[in-house]
Structure formats: structure tokens, C-alpha cells
Amino acid sequence: MRFNWVTQYRPGLAFVAVVLFMSIGKLPGMMLTGSAEKVENHQDQQKTEPQQLTIILERIYLDGEISEEVVHDSYWSIENFWAKYDQWQLVEMDATTMVFRKQMDDISPLLKANGYFGITEDGVLTIFNGRPDRSRIIQSFFQIDVKKLESRKQEELIHGIPIKTKDRFVEVLETFKPYSKQE
DSSP: OOOOHHHHHHHHHHHHHHHHHHHHHTSTTHHHHOOHHHHHHHHHHHHHSOEEEEEEEEEEOTTSOEEEEEEEEEESOHHHHHHHTTTSEEEEEOSSEEEEEEEOSSOOHHHHHHEEEEEOTTOEEEEEESOGGGSEEEEEEEEBOGGGSOHHHHHHHHHOEEEOSHHHHHHHHHHHGGGBOOO
16 A cells, blocks of 8 residues: 555645634634734643544444544644544545544454354355344345355354454354355
8 A cells, every 4th residue: 555645635635724723713803903912812722722522433343343533632733633643534625624534453341242154044154143043133144055054053153153353253254155056
């Protein structure tokens, strides 16, 4: 993956412009009067009061689950702010809120805690929140030709195969892929 500095800093420049325009709007008459006292007071205020933002952090997991965390953040300098979120992709921004997104190379905490592979009545390999016989569907993958499955594998799917790690998630998908029905 190639680093593109223009793409990386374009949202930051837009953010700086928004902050500057907001700062100018908070200082009525400063530009017209040119009072040095007002400029000094504003600079002192900026040093004692950090800027406040609402940050929404979206994590997209391998299993399709999306988690959202809301953080109320303050910052003194724009450089420190961007350094804090340099591993995230900015996807939306307004004057008070920024939305960042990150692709996670792992399964979701929900799957680790209570995820089970199973099979639906019509033979679709599915992830359930809890055991397959009495739980809600999280994600469906592909239809399995049940006639080709060994009886032991059928039983495993009927009772549910727990998913605790990313490796287990990938392993189960790869195990049952050869049994998928071709459409």
C-alpha cells in the first residue's frame, strides 16, 4: 500500500480552515479595529482553553460487524490531534464532529464472546449470536451441499462451532468452502 501524503493531509487542511474561520467569527470587530489588546486576549484564551471536538471512531471487523465509539476530545495543537488519529481514515467532518474509520484485521468482540458457526434450515453457512438452534443470525455466507458433508461435520454445524479467534474464523470458512453449492 503506497502512502499518499496529499490524501493524508487534505482533510487536515480543510479542518484547519474550518477552525480558522470559526476563530475569526468568534472575534467580532477584531479585523476592523485592529486592536492589539483584543488579539492578545484571544491568544491568551486559546492557550488556556483547548479546542473541543466530538470524535466518532468506527471499527469495521472481518466478520462485517461495525462498532462505533464516541469520544469527546480536546486538543491544543492541530499537529498533536492528527498524530493521535494517524492510523484512522477521516470519512466525515463538520465544525464540531469528525468521523474516523479503521478496517480491523480481526473478528469483532461480539464473535469472540458469543459467535457460533452453524447452518440454517435451508443449508446456508451462517454465524449466529449464540448457539444456532435459538439465536439471531449475524452473517450468512454460502449455501452448503449438505449431502456431501460427513455426518460428523453436519452435527458440528447443527450444534454450533464456537468462534473465539480470527484463525478459527478463517479455518471454518476454508473447511466448508469446498462444500458450497455452485450457482
